[in-house]
Amino acid sequence: xxxxxxxxxxxxxxxxxxxxxxxxxxxxxxxxxxxxxxxxxxxxxxxxxxxxxxxxxxxxxxxxxxxxxxxxxxxxxxxxxxxxxxxxxxxxxxxxxxxxxxxxxxxxxxxxxxxxxxxxxxxxxxxxxxxxxxxxxxxxxxxxxxxxxxxxxxxxxxxxxxxxxxxxxxxxxxxxxxxxxxxxxxxxxxxxxxxxxxxxxxxxxxxxxxxxxxxxxxxxxxxxxxxxx
Amino acid sequence: xxxxxxxxxxxxxxxxxxxxxxxxxxxxxxxxxxxxxxxxxxxxxxxxxxxxxxxxxxxxxxxxxxxxxxxxxxxxxxxxxxxxxxxxxxxxxxxxxxxxxxxxxxxxxxxxxxxxxxxxxxxxxxxxxxxxxxxxxxxxxxxxxxxxxxxxxxxxxxxxxxxxxxxxxxxxxxxxxxxxxxxxxxxxxxxxxxxxxxxxxxxxxxxxxxxxxxxxxxxxxxxxxxxxx
Numbered sequence: 399x400x401x402x403x404x405x406x407x408x409x410x411x412x413x414x415x416x417x418x419x420x421x422x423x424x425x426x427x428x429x430x431x432x433x434x435x436x437x438x439x440x441x442x443x444x445x446x447x448x449x450x451x452x453x454x455x456x457x458x459x460x461x462x463x464x465x466x467x468x469x470x471x472x473x474x475x476x477x478x479x480x481x482x483x484x485x486x487x488x489x490x491x492x493x494x495x496x497x498x499x500x501x502x503x504x505x506x507x508x509x510x511x512x513x514x515x516x517x518x519x520x521x522x523x524x525x526x527x528x529x530x531x532x533x534x535x536x537x538x539x540x541x542x543x544x545x546x547x548x549x550x551x552x553x554x555x556x557x558x559x560x561x562x563x564x565x566x567x568x569x570x571x572x573x574x575x576x577x578x579x580x581x582x583x584x585x586x587x588x589x590x591x592x593x594x595x596x597x598x599x600x601x602x603x604x605x606x607x608x609x610x611x612x613x614x615x616x617x618x619x620x621x622x623x624x625x626x627x
Numbered sequence: 628x629x630x631x632x633x634x635x636x637x638x639x640x641x642x643x644x645x646x647x648x649x650x651x652x653x654x655x656x657x658x659x660x661x662x663x664x665x666x667x668x669x670x671x672x673x674x675x676x677x678x679x680x681x682x683x684x685x686x687x688x689x690x691x692x693x694x695x696x697x698x699x700x701x702x703x704x705x706x707x708x709x710x711x712x713x714x715x716x717x718x719x720x721x722x723x724x725x726x727x728x729x730x731x732x733x734x735x736x737x738x739x740x741x742x743x744x745x746x747x748x749x750x751x752x753x754x755x756x757x758x759x760x761x762x763x764x765x766x767x768x769x770x771x772x773x774x775x776x777x778x779x780x781x782x783x784x785x786x787x788x789x790x791x792x793x794x795x796x797x798x799x800x801x802x803x804x805x806x807x808x809x810x811x812x813x814x815x816x817x818x819x820x821x822x823x824x825x826x827x828x829x830x831x832x833x834x835x836x837x838x839x840x841x842x843x844x845x846x847x848x849x850x851x852x853x854x855x856x
Binding site for chain 2: 402
């Protein structure tokens with residue numbers, strides 16, 4: 399019964415979110431365009447969650463596939479579409495929307511990479527995210543895919559054995575961290591995040607917006623990918 | 628993984644239904660009013676399903692509570708709100724909507740009563756509905772509530788024991804049917820359906836609609852509550 403009620407609670411949240419959107423007071427073209435982005439976002443996140451669930455049942459994954467799932471289930475949902483929804487409701491023209499998407503897309507990717515790192519190396523007391531959940535569930539995210547691509551022989555087999563192990567203990571988690579660290583995947587993710595942030599901030603300089611808006615967006619960009627662990 | 632994917636498929640269906648509604652081409656006041664009924668319907672059916680799930684865990688229920696759940700999860704979802712959505716999109720005025728609601732509400736109640744009867748007495752080959760599912764799940768519907776109120780002593784205890792028994796066999800189902808039949812609850816439900824249909828058709832005579840529309844609605848009313856078992 400508990401899971402039945404949880405499903406209904408999720409459905410109700412989805413329905414009430416729609417009602418809030420519909421009763422937001424926005425009208426006409428701005429509303430239509432905002433609704434389009436909102437609707438697209440919902441389909442993307444469902445597709446991304448579907449791939450995330452089905453990929454968890456696979457043992458391996460390559461980085462490009464992991465990156466595609468991350469973009470759908472997290473990057474576009476958490477960053478890109480919210481930016482486009484807000485801008486659409488605010489009446490932004492197509493050119494502005496395109497520029498904002500170029501600004502937001504690298505951030506969306508970096509946001510999920512940060513989440514991968516927190517899920518494996520973060521301090522749960524600081525992050526609120528259980529360290530083991532990604533590992534226990536065998537999430538096939540980019541950090542894992544990078545490590546898998548870099549490790550060889552017994553190290554690779556060891557990571558594959560521990561990743562997705564429901565009963566993993568503290569020693570197992572420590573071993574996973576060491577393998578990912580030694581593979582260079584952690585450092586590669588940090589470098590990629592820094593590069594994506596730079597790319598995003600460069601796109602921001604191209605946007606035709608007032609300086610205080612640009613400063614606000616730059617601040618949001620840094621906060622979206624900053625270290626919390 | 629199967630149930631995770633099923634939940635996502637349900638979410639996707641909900642989202643795509645919204646998109647169809649939003650892209651239906653209706654505009655302005657008619658669209659807003661139709662959307663209001665659509666949105667109310669979704670909240671009602673979730674509330675009704677929630678009560679249905681939680682009531683299944685109770686052993687007893689009184690008829691008024693069972694009727695309220697039936698109206699939320701089925702009557703308004705299957706009959707009343709679809710009528711009001713269609714009429715709203717067609718530009719019906721408040722007075723017409725009120726009249727249509729008086730026409731549709733008794734039908735919604737009768738529709739669910741018919742469903743209760745089919746779930747207990749119907750032929751699955753004809754109805755497509757498993758006879759045992761309501762019994763196995765211990766659905767606390769109006770037919771069950773009526774039988775429980777009418778039975779006494781050992782018969783009452785017997786029905787309570789069988790209703791919601793997950794492992795019930797054919798003999799058990801036959802015993803449930805006999806108990807409900809002998810209690811008079813089956814006949815009482817048939818009488819109530821007939822009375823509700825009459826009430827609905829009387830309301831229909833009061834509606835200011837063309838005669839062919841009235842005939843069409845009367846036909847739909849009869850089909851909604853007709854015997855298929």
